Amino acid sequence: MVRTMLSAAFVAASLAAPAAAQDLGDIVGGVAREYLSIEQDRAAFEQAQSQGTLRSYQTYLQQFPSGRYSQQARDQIARLGGTTATRDDPYQGDTSGLSRQQRVSIQQQLNALGYSTNGADGNFGPGTRRAIALWQRDRGYSQTGSLTxxxxxxILRGTGGTSGGTRVSETTPGSASGVGAAGAEGDLGLSRSQRSAIQASLTRQGYDTRGIDGVFGRGTRGAIAAWQQANGLQATGYLTASQADSLLR
Incomplete structure (x- = not known):
């Protein structure tokens, strides 16, 4: 039907007087845009159907929240046990079971590990998604930006600093778990340049951080733990204020 409307509009435009042709040209343009939008909507939903995954239907809804097939997409998401994605948080289905406090805790832990989330408010926005993807990269996971x-x-257990190699202890002096050590390091407010300087210091001393980029991933955590152990300290993989100062000298 849309093709018929488009053809009719073109014929009318070709037969119209010059003064009216411009108006008809606008009509033709509008019909063409509508047709293109319909085709894009249809193609996106067909792609979601072909994949048949929770993410694919959520992605369709993100692109076409009021599309012709939006209700069908929502029905499929519900059938797959997910929640409807939103423009603010298109990935919310992946961690829909997390409380807001758990999301805040995840953000705080990521920041303590050196993956900046640009805030810890419980909202998994672009900054948090980028931090998650980097964390996944450093652990050999698929970089989806979406947590299983x-x-x-x-992350919530505070074991995000380990992935093979030197295992980071989950206990620290004066705290019950590695989360306390991570939080203490996070409170130091180390800048990216300071983190890079710490990595450079560790590397000079023979502790391979697997790069000097200001990001404390698993390589840096392992290097810190090895350095701590060699210096008679508890190998937590997280720095105290005095340890950071020692490495920055």
């Missing part, structure tokens, strides 16, 4: 339940639990 296991990954969320890994």
């Amino acid at each position: 339940t296991a990954q969320a639990n890994e």
Whole structure:
């Protein structure tokens, strides 16, 4: 039907007087845009159907929240046990079971590990998604920017600083778990340049941080833990204020 309307509009424009042709040209343009939008909507939904995953239907809704197939997409998301994505948080289905405080805790832990989320307010926006993707990269996971339940639990348990190699202890002096050490390091407010300087210091001393980029990933955590152990300190993989000062000298 849209093709018929488009053809009719073109014929009318070709037969119209010059004065009216411009108006008809606008009509033709409007019909063409509408047709293109319909085709894009249809193609996006067909792609979601072909993949048949929770993410694919959420992605369709992100692009076409009021599309012709939006209700069908919502029905499929519900069938797959997910929640409807929103423009503010198109990935919310992946961690829909997390409380706001758990999301805040995840953001705080990521920041303590050196992955800046640009805030810790419980909202998984672009900054948090980027931090998650970097965390996943450093642990050999697919860089989706979206946490699985296991990954969320890994971060919440405070074990996100380990992935093979030197294991970071989950206990620290004066605290019950590695989360306390991570939080203490986060409170130091180390800048990216200071983190890079610490990595450079560790590297000079023979502790490979797997790069000097100001990001404390698993390589840096392992290097810190090894340095701590060699100096008779508890190998937490997280720095105290005095340890950071020592490495920055």
